[in-house]
Amino acid sequence: MRRVARGRLLLSKAPSSMSASSKNVFLGVDIGTSGTKTIAIDAAGNLLAQASAAYPCHHPKPLWSEQDPADWRAATFKTIRAVVKKAELKPADVKAIGLSGQMHGSVFLDKSDDVIRPALLWNDQRTAAECDEIETRAGGRKKLIKLVANPALTGFQAPKILWLRNHEPRNFAKLQKVLLPKDYVRLHLTGERATEVSDASGTLLLDVVNRRWSKPLLSKLELDASLLPACYESEEVTGKLLPAVAKQLGLSTDCVVVGGAGDCAAGAVGNGVVQRGVVNSSLGTSGVVFCHSETPEYDPDGRLHTFCHAVRGKWHMMGVTLSAAGSLQWYADALCKTAGGKSESFDKLVAEAAETAVGADGLFFLPYLAGERTPHADPLARGAFIGLTQAHGRGELTRAVLEGVTYSLRDCLDIMTGLGVTAKEVRATGGGARSEFWRQLQADVFGKRVVSMQADEGPAFGVALLAAVGAGEYASIAEACSATVQTATESKPQAKPRRFYDRGVEVYRSLYQSLKDDYRRIAELTS
Numbered sequence: 001m002r003r004v005a006r007g008r009l010l011l012s013k014a015p016s017s018m019s020a021s022s023k024n025v026f027l028g029v030d031i032g033t034s035g036t037k038t039i040a041i042d043a044a045g046n047l048l049a050q051a052s053a054a055y056p057c058h059h060p061k062p063l064w065s066e067q068d069p070a071d072w073r074a075a076t077f078k079t080i081r082a083v084v085k086k087a088e089l090k091p092a093d094v095k096a097i098g099l100s101g102q103m104h105g106s107v108f109l110d111k112s113d114d115v116i117r118p119a120l121l122w123n124d125q126r127t128a129a130e131c132d133e134i135e136t137r138a139g140g141r142k143k144l145i146k147l148v149a150n151p152a153l154t155g156f157q158a159p160k161i162l163w164l165r166n167h168e169p170r171n172f173a174k175l176q177k178v179l180l181p182k183d184y185v186r187l188h189l190t191g192e193r194a195t196e197v198s199d200a201s202g203t204l205l206l207d208v209v210n211r212r213w214s215k216p217l218l219s220k221l222e223l224d225a226s227l228l229p230a231c232y233e234s235e236e237v238t239g240k241l242l243p244a245v246a247k248q249l250g251l252s253t254d255c256v257v258v259g260g261a262g263d264c265a266a267g268a269v270g271n272g273v274v275q276r277g278v279v280n281s282s283l284g285t286s287g288v289v290f291c292h293s294e295t296p297e298y299d300p301d302g303r304l305h306t307f308c309h310a311v312r313g314k315w316h317m318m319g320v321t322l323s324a325a326g327s328l329q330w331y332a333d334a335l336c337k338t339a340g341g342k343s344e345s346f347d348k349l350v351a352e353a354a355e356t357a358v359g360a361d362g363l364f365f366l367p368y369l370a371g372e373r374t375p376h377a378d379p380l381a382r383g384a385f386i387g388l389t390q391a392h393g394r395g396e397l398t399r400a401v402l403e404g405v406t407y408s409l410r411d412c413l414d415i416m417t418g419l420g421v422t423a424k425e426v427r428a429t430g431g432g433a434r435s436e437f438w439r440q441l442q443a444d445v446f447g448k449r450v451v452s453m454q455a456d457e458g459p460a461f462g463v464a465l466l467a468a469v470g471a472g473e474y475a476s477i478a479e480a481c482s483a484t485v486q487t488a489t490e491s492k493p494q495a496k497p498r499r500f501y502d503r504g505v506e507v508y509r510s511l512y513q514s515l516k517d518d519y520r521r522i523a524e525l526t527s
C-alpha cells in the first residue's frame, strides 16, 4: 500500500469526504505539558479533526515540576475518542497512530506497571547533585559526552532515576521500569514497553551516535538495563492496539502504533525540518530552536543538545529555553485575572502589548521561571522584571515578557549560527506561534524571515506523518514531508525594530550575568 505519488496528487485535490472503503487515516497524539492534542489526518496530510484536553502541572517546591501520568492517559483516550467521533471514522479507517510528547519526564513503574510516584518533568530542577554524580561516575564531562553525546543536565531522565535512588530509596526498591511520558501512554495503548531514538536521546542513557542504549554508562551508574524499554527508530511499528483499548476507542486491533518522537523532533518533522537550510522555532511551554544534522554535531560548550532526529540515520541540535510560552501562561495566570477570576485571554494580552513601544520603554523580562537550560544550564536562575517605572502598565509588562522569551530563543539561534548552521528561514510552531505579533517579533529579534505552516498542528502533525510512513503510506519521512508540508504566512524583519533588538539583546544578556551570583544567594537563603 505504498502510495507516494498518490499522496502528492491528493495534496492539491483533497477529497472532502472519502467513501468508507477508501479512507486511510493517521492519528497524531502530542502529550504536551499544558495538555494533550490529538489530530486525524488523511494520506495527503489534510486535517480531518482535532481535539485537546488540558491538565495541571504541580510545583510541590520552587523549581520542582510534576504531573500525574494518569492525566496523560485519560487525555489521550478522551481526545482520540473525540477525533474518531468528529471525523466520523470507522474502526478500519485508522491505520496507524504516532505518539509525541514532552521529553525527559520520568514515569517510575513497579512490577505491576503501576505508577510509583508522580512523574518528574523536563523542567524540574531538583537533580543538580545527581548531575555532578553522573559526571563523576562517567569519569568527567568529556567522557560522558563521548558516551552519550551530551553533558548531564537537570531536566534529563538519568539524573531523575539517581534522584529517586538517593532520596526515595523505598520507591527505588519497587522500581522495575522507567518510561518517558508518551511511552507510558503507549504502554496503555499497546501493552508494549517501548521508546524510540529521538526521545531516548533525552534520557542521557542513549549512545546517540550509535542509536542504542549505552551499556557502558548504565554500568558506571549501576543501573540495570532492564529498567529501560526497547528502543526503536521513530517510524518503526512498536505494537498494535490492545483489543479492549481498540474497542474503547472505536478503532481496530489492526491499528499500529509507531515509535513517534519527542515533541521537538516531532515538531520539526511536522514543519518539514528534515534537512539543513531551515530551522524550527517552537513556542510551547518551553522554547526550542532546532536544526537538522546529517552527522552528530556538537556544541563544544554543551549549551545545545545533540540528539537523534526522528529521521533514520540523521541527528539534530537544539537549544531549549525552559519557560517560553510558559512564561506568558504564568504571567496571565498570576498577574492578569479578569473580574470573573479567569486568566485574561492571550489574544487580549498580546493586542495590548502590540500597542506599546518596541522595547517596552526600557522594561526587560528574564524568562528563567523554571531555572534555565540554554544558554546558561543554571537550575538556580529565576525570572525577573528589570527596569520598571511608574509609567509602565500591563501592555508594557506583557510586551517585556514576549520580548524576553524571544531574546532567549535568539540566544539559542546565535549559538547555532556560531557553530556554522545557516538558515534562510525560521519555521515557527507551538502555541505562541499562533500569534502573528509574536511571529513578527521573532522575525525582528532574529533578523530572519519567520514563516508559519499550513498545518499548524505542531508535533501532533509530525507524528501523524511518522504513522503514515510506518503504515507504508509513504516510503520515507522526507517524502511524507515534501508531499504534505507547506508554509503559510511570512513575517520579514523590519529595519528599525531589528536595530533596536540587536542592541536590546546585549542588555538582556548582561542582566543574567549581573544576577547569577544573587541567584545562588537566593537559593541559600531559601534552602
Ligand SMILES: Nc1ncnc2c1ncn2[C@@H]1O[C@H](COP(=O)(O)OP(=O)(O)O)[C@@H](O)[C@H]1O
Residues within 6 Å of the ligand: 032, 033, 034, 035, 283, 284, 285, 286, 325, 326, 327, 328, 329, 346, 347, 350, 430, 431, 432, 433, 434, 435, 438
Ligand atoms: N493566541 C495566542 N497568542 C499567544 N500565545 C499563545 C496563544 N495561544 C496559546 N499561546 C501560548 O502557547 C502556550 C501553549 O503552547 P503549546 O505548544 O500548546 O504548549 P505545550 O506543548 O507545552 O503544552 C500557552 O501557554 C500560551 O502561552
Ligand SMILES: O=C(CO)[C@@H](O)[C@H](O)COP(=O)(O)O
Residues within 6 Å of the ligand: 032, 033, 034, 101, 102, 103, 104, 122, 123, 155, 202, 262, 263, 264, 284, 285, 286, 287, 288, 320
Ligand atoms: O525539554 C524539552 C526538550 O528538551 C521540552 O521541549 C519538553 O519536551 C517540553 O515540551 P513542551 O511541553 O514545551 O512542548
